[in-house]
Each structure stands twice: as C-alpha cells, then as structure tokens.
Amino acid sequence: METFQYILIQLFFCTFSLLCVLARAQHIELYASGPKKAEWPAAYHIKNAVNDQSSWRSYIGEHFEIYSRPIRLKYAEVYYKFQEAIPLPDDVVRRFAGKQMAITGYEVDTVRFDADGNEESVPSYDAYNHHYVLFMKGSNWTDACVGFFCPPQDSITVSSLPHADAADTAKLAKATARLGDSPLDIQMFSEGNGNEYRGSFHGGPVGFAQVINSPSRLQPFIHLINTRGGGGRGGVGSRLLPRESNAAPGARYSGLIECPCTTRRRFDLENNTIDGNPPEIAFNCRNEIAAQRNPSCSLATYRGGLRCCSHRMTLLDEDQPDAPGEDEFFFKMRFWFEEAGAGTRNLFRLLWMTEDRNNEYDIPACKPTSPECVHTLVSHFTVAEMCETWGCGNAPVPEEGFALVYAAAHFHVGGISMELINADTGEQLCFNEATYGSGDEPRNEEGYLTAIAPCLWSDTEEGLADPPRLFKQTRLTTIAKYSTKSARYGAMALWQMRGAYI
Secondary structure, eight states, X not given: OHHHHHHHHHHHHOOSSHHHHHHHHHHHHHHHXXXXXXXXXXXXXXXXXXXXXXXXXXXXXXXXXXXXXXXXXXXXXXXXXXXXXXXXXXXXXXXXXXXXXXXXXXXXXXXXXXXXXXXXXXXXXXXXXXXXXEEEEETTOXXXXXXXXXXXXXXXXXOSTTOTTTOOHXXXXXXXXXTTTSXXXXXXXXXXOSTTTTTSOOXXXXXXXXXXXXXXXXXXXXXXXXXXXXXXXXXXXXXXXXXXXXXXTTOSSOGGGGOBOOTTSOEETTTTEETTBOOSSOOOOOHHHHHTTOGGXXXXXXXXXXXXXXXXXXXXXXXXXXXXXXXXXXXXXXXXXXXXXXXXXXXXXXXXXXXXXXOOEEEOOOOXXXXXXXXXXXXXXXXXXXXXXXXXXXXXXXXXXXXXEEEEEEEXXXXXXXXXXXXXXXXXXXXXXXXXXXXXXXXXXXXXXEEEOOEEOOSSSTTSOOOOXXXXXXXXXXXXXXXXXXXXXXXXXXXXXXXXXX
C-alpha cells in the first residue's frame, strides 16, 4: 500500500524527467497486476454470418494487454491527443524481433482503479470515448517522414489531432495502407472506434491479419470526455451542462458527448477562427450535405462537434465554474496475434464518410407532429474516389480488384443504421444497425450506443459469406439514418473497412 501511495505522489509532482517516466511505467505495471481486473466479453456479434453458429465470434490466437498512460480530467474536460509511445511487453518484442506478427484482432476498454489497485471498466456516463486511433510501430520504424507523410513521433507533444505535420488523418490512413500485402513497419487500428468500441468486433477471419515487422511500441491517440455521472446517474454530469447541450431533461446520456460549443469559445467569423486559431478540421461540405445546408458546414452556423472539442477544452459556459476534483482513467488494449505464415493475407484499411470529408454533420430535430422522425444522408462514390482520398493499399488499384473482408459502420447516439450498396448491381453489401444499452453497467448503459455488429467475409472460412470483389470503377452508395427526435451535433456516418488483395 505504501508503494502504491508513493507512486501516486510521484505521478502528481513529476514532469518530464526520467524519474517521472519510470514512475509512470511502475504505475501502469502495478495496475496491470492488481488483485482484480476488468473482464472482457466472451464473444462479439457478426451482422452478416450465414448461420447462427457463426454469428457470434471470438478472437484468434494468443494475446497481450497494454495500458495507456494516465488520463486525468476534470468534469467536462476533453482529452484529445496522441500520447507518447508505450513499449510493448518485453517477451513480445523479443519473440518477434526480426519476425512478422499477424495481428488477428484487438479489444479496447476504459478502466480505472481503486486505492487497492482493483480494476474496473468505466461506464460511459462517467467517461465517454468519442474515438481513438492506435498505431503499432515496428523497431525499424524511424519516425522519419515518408514521402508526403510524417507520422506521429514517439515523443510527440502536439496537443491534438490534426495539428502540424504529425497528424493529418487522411495521410495517416494512407501511410498504413499504402504497402498493401507487403508486411509493414507500422499498423493503424481504428475500426468501431467510438462508444461502440467495447461491444463491437475488431478483427479478421482465419488467414487474414494486419501484419507488422518486429513490433516494438504502441502510440495511441485518445479522445475522451469526462462526463462524471451524466444522464441522470446522480453525478455532477446530471445537473451541470452548457446551454448549447441538446440533451433533453431526463435524457439518459450526457449532452457533453456531442461537444457543444460553449461561451468559453471565441468565434471570429471575419477571420474564420475559434479561440484565435483556424478550426483544426477545415469545413469541407460537398454534395448532399452541402445541398442540405447543414449547420456544420460553416463557422457562422456551427454549434457543436469536433471543432469545439480540442485537448483540455472544458465543455462548460463561462459563468459555470469548474467542478472540483479530477478523475483518472486508462485505455486498456488487448491485441490478439499469431506468427505470420506464408499464407497470411494482410488487411489494409478502407474508409468513406457519408458526410463526405466534413467529418461530421448536425441532425435537426423533427416537429412533434411529424409522422416519421428520421434524417437520411446519402453519399455516392466510386472505389477510385475512395482510394484517391483515403488510400486502399497499393496505388493504383490492381486490375483484378480486391476483396472486401470487414466493414463496420461508425455513428453516434441517435444513429439508427447504415447501409452499403454496390450501385452497379444493386446488391446490399452490408447493413449495420445500432445497439443501445438498457441498464447502468458498463457495455450496457441506457441512453448510449454500446455496439455495432460489423460485416465479415471470408473465402476460406465456413459460416461466412464470400467477400465482395471491388474494382477501381465500382460505384458504391452509402445511406445513413439518424433519429431526429432530438437535435444532434457532430454526428458521424463512417464506413471503417478492411480489404485484401485477391
């Protein structure tokens, strides 16, 4: 117990010295070996399995766990940054030195610890995971710029994404996909990465994996909001919300999860700045979202979302004092792996936004007399457009195309469903719908979106449908639906997918 208290004191007072780094490492190691650990789900639902036996899925291979560095937040405070790289377990690094690891899947949780080191999963009404992006780096990855792309440095200190050279999301996605079937020195993990993260499957079928050379360290980007006791759970989060919050009285979710713009923000419409800086994500509305004149398309009409949710921002109005106290959270990650074999097929990342590059959009509230309170957004695009924008492995797309192996929708509270269609054939490739919680326990929080079952295909595994083949000229359509019973800020409708070469 004395050791535990000493480490907490070191964490409170240390800065960036070697002593601080060592204390933090001890802190994480102590927690990881505490007397009680949070449990992982036994299996995850797959949306498009061909039989009931295959509709629930566990991960393949061995696994190791790793914790983020501490995340300390006041109530309503935002954590939105890359952490410094975290070494992988020594035995894993030694085993795969000069060898290829095949990462077959991964799981993520947000946890906290009591005074005795007991670990528990944090409910979404205490800490809300807006999204994460995880980068695993091999020992040969030098953090040097590669062509157009500069990855985040191991010791990155920029406060948020996408600041400066280190953090353009499109470039990050392209860099980790660009080599296609060739083993990589860096891999990116960000599927099902919103609050659906704990109840959704993130992995591939037998024979498919994300392959990495000599894995050595992990660098997480984490976007977490302290919602302490929100959604009617009796905490300060149930009674202290900014005026722009969309959460209705009695709502079972915290209005902070939509990142409402508060009176603490300074909008300068003439110079197009927020708090004296250009928005970190530029406004970029096209096609249908532009035709709808969505409020998220202009600073003049912007009321909430990522652009008001940067690192260390507090989502309270100026006249609302900060709530006392600070809470400490950790991201806990479990990676599943095998030794890569000659037949292992590397999975490269695919991405499309139904909101078409703006990264978010607002959902208007319907009138009380409306017979159907549903907002629909449609996006038409080609595989070539998707690949040119976000990257699809080797460029250009080969003549024989590639196989679509995994597809997961990402949307926020209020989301109903997303549909992916081959517009050339009319075939529905994937249909995802939201699962909402019904209680107070983690992974089942009423008012919160807790899972989105992805689509999974395989040409080698029974119980899964054959993968759709996509070509450069293939035309695709995505349809996203949200409930409009309440207005929403910062809604998203992304397809986060994985493909493999034929």
